[in-house]
Amino acid sequence: MTLPTLFIPHGGGPCFFMDPNGGPADPMWRPMQAYLAGLIDSLPEKPKAILMVSGHWEEDQVTVHAGNGQPLLFDYHGFPEHTYRLRWDAPGSPEVAARVKALLEDAGFPVGEERERGWDHGVFIPMMVAVPGADIPLVQLSLRKDLNPADHIALGRALAPLRDEGVLIVGSGMSFHNLRARGPQVTPVANEWDDALTAAVTDADPVRRARRVAAWDQLPHAHFAHPREEHLLPLMVALGAGGEGPAVRDYRDHVMGWTVSGYRFG
Numbered sequence: 238m239t240l241p242t243l244f245i246p247h248g249g250g251p252c253f254f255m256d257p258n259g260g261p262a263d264p265m266w267r268p269m270q271a272y273l274a275g276l277i278d279s280l281p282e283k284p285k286a287i288l289m290v291s292g293h294w295e296e297d298q299v300t301v302h303a304g305n306g307q308p309l310l311f312d313y314h315g316f317p318e319h320t321y322r323l324r325w326d327a328p329g330s331p332e333v334a335a336r337v338k339a340l341l342e343d344a345g346f347p348v349g350e351e352r353e354r355g356w357d358h359g360v361f362i363p364m365m366v367a368v369p370g371a372d373i374p375l376v377q378l379s380l381r382k383d384l385n386p387a388d389h390i391a392l393g394r395a396l397a398p399l400r401d402e403g404v405l406i407v408g409s410g411m412s413f414h415n416l417r418a419r420g421p422q423v424t425p426v427a428n429e430w431d432d433a434l435t436a437a438v439t440d441a442d443p444v445r446r447a448r449r450v451a452a453w454d455q456l457p458h459a460h461f462a463h464p465r466e467e468h469l470l471p472l473m474v475a476l477g478a479g480g481e482g483p484a485v486r487d488y489r490d491h492v493m494g495w496t497v498s499g500y501r502f503g
Contacts, residue, residue, distance in 0.1 A: 238281050238282050239281075239400050239401050239503065240280060240281065240282070240284060240400045240403070240404070240405050240406075240503075241280070241400075241479065241482075241501050241502055241503040242393070242400065242405075242406040242407070242408075242475040242476075242478045242479045242501070242502045242503055243276065243405070243406070243407045243408065243475060243499070243500070243501055243502075244407075244408040244409075244410070244412075244471060244472040244475040244476070244499060244500045244501075244502075245272075245273065245276070245363055245407060245408070245409055245488075245499050246269055246363075246410070246411050246412065246488070246497045246498075246499055247291070247292075247358070247359045247362055247363045247409045247410065247411065248266060248269055248270075248362060248363070248492075249266075249492070249493070250313040250316050250320070250358065250362075251313060251316055251320035251323065251358065251362055252266045252269075252362070253266055253269075253270045253273075253362060253365070253366055254319075254320055254323060254362070254365070255316070255317065255320065257317065257319045265491075265492050265493070266492065268490045269488070269490060269492065269497070270366055272487075272488045272490075272499060273363050273366040273367045274366050274367065276367045277367060277368060277373075279487075280405065282403075283373070284373055284403055284404060284405035285373075285374075285402070285403030285404065286330045286333045286373060286374040286375065286376065286403065286404045286405070287364075287368075287373055287374070287375045287376070287404070287405045287406075287407055288333065288337060288375075288376050288377075288378060288396065288399060288404050288405070288406050288407070289359075289360050289364075289375060289376070289377050289378070289407045289408075289409055290377075290378050290379075290380065290406075290407070290408050290409065290470075290471040290474045290475075291357055291359030291360050291377065291380075291409045291410070291471065292359050292380070292409065292410035292411070292414075292467045292468035292469075292470065292471055293312055293357040293358065293359040293360075293467075294354070294357055294359070294377065294379040294380060295379060295380045295381065295382045295384075295467060296349055296379040296380075296381065296382060297349075297381070297382055298346075298347045298348065298349050298381060299341060299346055299347075299348055299349070299378065299379055299380070299381050299392060300348065300349035300350065300351055300378070300379040301334045301337050301338050301341075301348060301349070301350055301351075301376065301377075301378050301379075302329065302334065302351060302352070302354060302356075302376060302377040302378070302379075303329070303331050303334035303335070303338075303350050303351070303352055303376075304329050304331075304351075304352035304353065304354075305328055305329040305330075305331055307329060307352075307353075307354070307355050307356060308355040308356075309323065309324070309325060309355050309356055309358075309361050310354065310355030310356060310357045310358070311323075311358065312357045312358055313358050323361070323365065325356070325361045325364055325365045325371050326371045327364070327368065327371035327372070327373060327374060327375050328374045328375075329374060329375065329376060330374035330375070330376050333374065333376045333399075333404060334350070334376045336399070336402070337376060337378060337396065337399070338350060340395050340396055340398060340399070341392065341395050341396070343395070344391070344392075344394075344395035346391075346392065346395065349379075356375070356377055357377075359409045359410070360375070360377055360409060363409055378474075380467060380470050380471070384466055384467060384470050386450070386451040386452075386453060386466075386470070386473050387447075387451045389470050389473035389474050389477065390447050390450070390451060390473045390474070390476055390477035391477060392473075392474055392477060393406070393473065393474040393475060393476060393477020393478035393479070394477040394478065394480075395477075396474070396477075396478045397477070397478045397479075397480055399478070400478065400480075400503065406474070406475060406478045407471075407475070408470075408471025408472050408473075408474050408475035409471055410467070410468035410469060410470070410471040410472060411468045411469075411495075411497060412431065412434060412462075412469070412472070412496075412497055412498045412499075413427050413430065413431065413462045413463075413495040413496055413497055414462070414463055414468035414469070415461060415462060415463070415464055415495075417464075418461065418494070418495075419493045419494050419495075420493070420494045421494050422494070423493075423494035423495065424491060424494050424495075424496065426458050426461060427458075427462065427491075427494065427495050427496040428496050429457050429458055430456065430457060430458040430459065430461070430462040430496070431489070431496040431497075431498055433456040433457050433458075434450075434453070434456060434462075434498070435486050435498060435500075436449075437449035437450050437453070437456065438450055438472070438476065438484055438486070438500050439484045439485060439486060439500075440484070441483075443480070443481040443482075443484075446476070446484060447476065447477070450472070450473065450476055451473070453466070453469060454466075472500065475500070475502055476500075476502055478502070478503075479502020479503045480502070480503055482502060482503035483502075483503070484500060484501070484502050485500065485501050486498050486499070486500055487499055487500065487501045
């Protein structure tokens with residue numbers, strides 16, 4: 238069974254866990270939370286492991302986290318004290334990490350390896366919702382600091398064999414990420430950006446799809462939607478790994494005035 242690949246929104250900080258009694262304090266996050274909660278059941282089979290690329294980890298060369306039993310990295314600021322005591326105790330998978338490293342090196346990419354960095358909130362916040370039992374091993378892969386779109390698509394292509402090996406490839410970011418632009422006045426512009434991005438991402442021709450998404454900065458309002466594109470680059474990896482199969486938008490909603498979408502490939 239071949240698994241799809243996903244690009245998911247991970248929300249804002251610990252948004253799904255702001256209420257110390259459970260759940261988000263603001264109901265605007267509940268549709269996103271429901272989408273994430275249904276991800277595993279939406280797959281053709283339960284993954285043996287997850288490979289996750291977060292918009293919150295960049296290295297000079299792409300780097301795989303090969304540790305096991307790693308802590309969480311609370312890389313958000315100014316939130317309630319209880320959100321710094323969250324737990325998600327899934328195991329790592331050194332075996333999958335080694336396979337990831339081998340695939341990327343075979344494709345010509347220099348690959349770093351590390352075992353100390355904790356999982357950042359682009360990983361553990363959505364995974365606490367999607368896999369609350371923490372019963373699927375997870376490996377994290379960094380972005381490359383140059384944020385080159387075509388190269389990140391190529392990274393994804395190199396990782397595509399994992400889909401036939403029971404590994405779910407997930408890009409975790411936000412399709413719109415301008416922290417200074419909030420409120421209902423942003424929504425019309427965000428809608429135009431989202432429509433253009435979705436048209437590119439869901440292009441039926443996979444070659445043209447990759448070319449259009451790599452040229453994301455030519456789309457309407459591109460640099461307004463992403464003053465810096467680190468939250469969009471995980472989409473490139475998911476798209477590359479998705480191969481020539483169909484591409485669909487499987488989530489769309491509005492938070493903070495932003496239009497936010499999620500995508501599925503293959």
